[in-house]
Amino acid sequence: MTTPLPDFALALPEIVLLAGACALLIFDLFARGERREGSVRFAGLVLLATAAATLFVLLGTGGALAYTFNGLYVADVMALLLKLGATLAVALALAYSRRYLHDRGLLKGELLALLLFALLGMMVMMSANSLLTLYLGLELLSLCLYSLVALNRDSPVSTEAAMKYFVLGALASGLLLYGMSMIYGATGTLTITEVARQVANLQANSAQHGFLVFGVVFLIAGLAFKLGVVPFHMWIPDVYQGAPTAVTLVIGTAPKLAAFAMAVRLLVNGLLDLAADWQQMLVILSVLSMAIGNITAIAQTNVKRMLAYSTIAHMGFMLLGLLSGVVGGNWLNAAEAYAAAMFYTVVYVLMSLGAFGMLVHLSGKGFECERLEDLKGLNRRSPWQAFIMLLLMFSLAGVPPTAGFYAKLSVLSATVAAGQIWLAVVAVLLSLVGAFYYLRVVKLMYFDDPAETAPALEGERDARVLLSANGLALLVIGIVPQPLMGLCFVAIKSL
């Protein structure tokens, strides 16, 4: 019996990345020198090749929906664009944190390999068209992240953070798997497109429908954990604070894109006909996240912890977009709402890259820039870096004309179009609360005197140039959001 060969070309990005990561493991054996120049450059090349392969597939398919590997894998514009974004985010994170990692003796071949494998996990999730591959990708990503957090072995804080992350992550995986098993039980298939077809044919009040909703509850719980929204957010502050800042930079950025892709694959691709059920759950998660995230962040004195709570709030805001797609059984609003959510996620990743990147950049040898006081008087020490940080904070707070403002605006307009006026009002009010702690950072940088013990800034020039580009990109996207928004539209339309 012969089976036709799957279309390997569609999975070229993953193949290139996997081969590159394995090659890196071998290459690093022969690499010399403390700074691991060769290995870092090799990792950069692998990332570049992955991005090139993604572009190649994007141009090759012309954005047409294509399945391969017996329906386990889907290549659509959303997957490919998010892959490009994740590759860029990992590359930037590596560029920002190179000196930081080297100073702390963490710049080893294993770290680079784990980074690449984490990216592979994200890509698998983005292209998953089966509950099986979605779960495997998620585990690949999570395992890499757990060990990255623990990589600083001599720090008890990091070890504790890794332990918490691991235990809670395992629990969330269990919830997710349980939900998936319920969905499998109700529909008899693991393929997401097939699940969607089965769900569409179900009678509204049949026993299977109850089964499905029961499964969806667990699915949402697992998903909420990965996104880090209340009440499944407990790990976020501890992990963000405990991990070395360079690792926080990785955890807080690209995986959010993967989590967004996972949410879209499960909820929109698979269970759109149950939208009435899962949208209600998302409302609760979203409001709670925005409230607890924004209010708790005010009380933080540690910048990393503050940004962790800000992540929770932002992810809650992003959910607003996901939950306003379907109104009263018709999804005319869906493309706008999901595109707005995607835009929000991408912009958030850019802001988060910049903010954590700046913290990494300001940290020196034997000095961690992680308390609010460490940012005092930054304007006097380095006006340009203070300005970039100002842009980042304004964007996080949603002050026009930065990208953060436009992202919030588009999500809010989708929410209003869905008729959820009260949700939009709550979101605006809570964002106002959030603006307080972002602006406090600005105040500390511009109006306070630097601490006398503040060490000299010693960041490298490459990282500074990239950080500046990152900050300015937010300004540019804020003024001209149409290209990125257009891409998000095309991506959502391609589903």
Added chain:
Amino acid sequence: MFETAVFYAFAAILLVAGACVVTARNPVHAAMFLVLAFFTASGIWLLLRAEFLAIALLLVYVGAVMVLFLFVVMMLDINIERLREGFWKNLPLAVVVGGIMMAEMAAVLAGRYFGVAPRPLARAADYSNTKELGRLIYTDYAYAFEIAAAILLVAIVAAIALTLRGRKDSRRQDPAAQVRVRRSERVRLVSMPADKE
């Protein structure tokens, strides 16, 4: 008929071995009884025509996991008396838990909804479920299989990165340094007076 007889024989051995695992005084004996239990269980699976699972159980559990277990049991200095303390005190709880589990199993096996088919479907004599499983893994599920392999690789890399430390007190050779060494570093010429005290 013959199959039924073999099944009852295997089942009896399995139960006795299982009981011995928890009652054996010597931990090494308990581990050996566990090996016996696995072995008999795999025999029963063979009867159920799940030959791949049977072989995998032997290879993985008996061949690898139990050997590791035995090593650990032999290496650790286990105080058997300490372990046996509180046996009678905990017995009622154990009986209750065991009873509930048995009742649940009975409900599942005898129930209307979960009733298991008494025999697997008859297949041709040369039907091989190893082959079928292999075919599925390497065709339909090749992609998932590859990702699982990547996960295992990550597990190895992470385990080594997190635990391997160059110990400061361990002595090891550095061939490069040995080759590079110069005479002056190893031999010291000392001029001493040649007279005897």
